[in-house]
């Protein structure tokens with residue numbers, strides 16, 4: 001129908017010759033056209049060429065097309081005014097007729113414009129043809145790309161072109177309102193490289209749906225990259241004069257289409273909303289289910305059934321849990337986040353991150369949907385036409401209010417709990433208000449809000465070996481950042497003061513006492529020094545020469561002034577030279593400052609003194625200490641969790657390197673270069689913190705293993721017997737063992753003890769009889785003890801007094 005419309009126009013115009021009559025006639029057509037539309041109830045030309053999909057025929061769409069046509073007419077009138085010649089119409093008639101027919105019939109274009117200033121126009125056979133296809137998920141199916149490409153191929157063949165496979169550019173499920181598209185970006189890049197010079201598009205709308213993008217893009221392709229563009233559907237060929245007019249008309253139509261579409265989508269959603277169906281705005285805790293039998297009420301090819309909201313029981317349970325934790329059990333949001341991550345709670349279908357985080361929980365705690373109030377359309381998208389970027393804007397409440405639904409059947413949380421949660425959230429946000437910036441982001445810690453900044457020797461230097469995240473400063477301790485959210489399982493933390501002291505002490509040991517390391521550092525410093533010596537003074541000499549040259553030039557200029565014949569541009573020349581001199585002088589000062597050495601090569605004493613200074617620096621809790629430490633160690637301090645025997649808690653082991661090279665660079669202010677012989681010292685420190693219980697447990701186990709009875713351990717530790725038993729039980733459990741039966745051990749120990757005791761207690765009685773010259777046998781018989789015990793007793797008595805133990809045989813002889 002389009003060509004009929006143009007025919008009508010052009011016939012009339014061909015009779016006229018002045019612009020004034022043109023406009024008058026244009027106005028006449030407009031009235032005719034409006035009459036036609038109202039009579040037919042349709043647009044006067046077939047829309048099938050660009051309405052790909054399910055454009056709904058609603059009242060609004062008609063008015064939309066009406067406005068399009070009016071716009072087209074204004075454009076046409078503009079063109080007429082510009083040229084004011086019937087010859088314009090002559091080509092319009094020819095071209096438009098041709099182009100509209102060209103959809104079915106690929107005729108040769110009658111008037112081909114010579115491209116640019118190309119002197120040697122290549123044959124069509126030598127042309128490299130490409131095609132671009134795109135579909136946006138909401139409207140089209142996957143096979144539409146193939147269909148578009150097929151159309152392009154057909155058209156190309158009829159033009160004597162062939163499109164090679166690698167020049168078929170596509171963008172899948174990307175809106176034409178977006179400027180940044182992967183396939184399009186590649187197309188433009190390769191067009192600028194000259195990989196092709198003819199581009200086939202199924203429709204102009206594939207290129208863009210926004211007229212402010214379409215035309216510049218098309219013009220860039222045609223004029224900058226010298227690519228001939230052919231739109232199959234609209235019959236646009238950029239080699240035909242006047243293509244811009246048709247292209248701009250169509251670009252406006254395509255843009256209007258997307259606007260109408262979004263409006264009809266909105267209308268459809270509003271209708272679904274009123275009927276109580278799902279519009280896909282359900283959040284965590286809910287889902288949607290199709291209602292069988294609702295397919296018929298929808299139009300379109302693949303109509304899907306309507307859906308209704310349902311409660312997802314599993315997720316809903318987590319929602320109630322979160323509310324209970326927060327309101328009834330008084331957990332903080334951070335603790336809830338940790339628990340959710342640790343218990344591997346499922347997440348919202350829209351969630352972009354794997355883990356739970358603070359804002360998600362706050363979002364759940366403040367979502368009114370959980371008490372059955374379902375708002376809709378509180379925000380609306382605002383698209384930047386030039387970039388296609390979307391921003392959300394809050395819709396006025398009186399506008400979105402009418403869409404709010406009351407759904408008591410979807411209630412998960414009772415109102416009382418919800419209100420309590422809001423109160424707590426409000427109190428919380430009030431508390432943190434002063435720590436937030438204007439846009440609500442936290443300001444971050446400052447020296448006023450906490451004491452963290454004061455301790456910053458290790459700032460940004462500790463990393464978790466497991467997850468690679470930095471250890472952060474909780475105030476007094478360092479802990480893995482992800483452990484806070486319950487994602488990393490390195491939950492061990494260390495006291496800042498201890499870590500700092502241990503690291504500084506160990507570094508001190510090395511840089512002050514390690515002779516081998518010192519030698520390396522000295523060698524490295526000397527190497528750097530010599531390398532620097534040879535480099536920097538040469539640069540200084542060069543700059544000095546340049547400076548003296550500039551000075552000479554300035555003097556010469558001044559001489560000319562004194563001679564009384566100043567050239568016209570003297571001032572500007574003088575100024576230029578002065579600027580040059582200033583720049584050179586600055587560079588020189590910079591170079592000289594860099595060259596801080598005092599003329600002497602560094603020696604051992606010099607290095608020793610510097611290292612001592614460095615060590616003193618490290619002991620300060622200032623940013624300079626942090627800087628000094630960074631210069632010393634290579635990379636980060638990697639913290640790893642380790643088990644310690646007999647300890648319930650794990651400890652952290654820190655590993656880092658001290659590089660002799662970076663130390664010497666730092667000390668001498670050299671630019672670090674990494675080609676020299678590198679000597680780094682691997683250091684590993686176990687940050688073990690011992691509590692009293694830990695030490696007690698260790699001592700107890702040690703004494704136990706040495707065979708001491710538990711009561712002796714109790715005395716040594718100054719604790720009760722039960723405490724000792726507990727400690728020993730713990731010690732065995734930590735070793736993965738079970739503490740042996742106490743009675744059995746006691747019996748073994750007691751046996752030994754009793755024997756000891758027996759010979760000791762009877763010693764006096766034995767010695768009394770011993771002195772009365774009784775035989776060992778008689779003594780044993782009289783005292784009713786074993787003969788061996790008698791021997792022991794005698795031995796014991798003499799040993800106790802430091803006397804020689806009598807020999808039994810010689811005694812017997814005396815008797």
Ligand SMILES: [Zn+2]
Nearest residue numbers: 464467480488
């Ligand atoms: Zn970690």
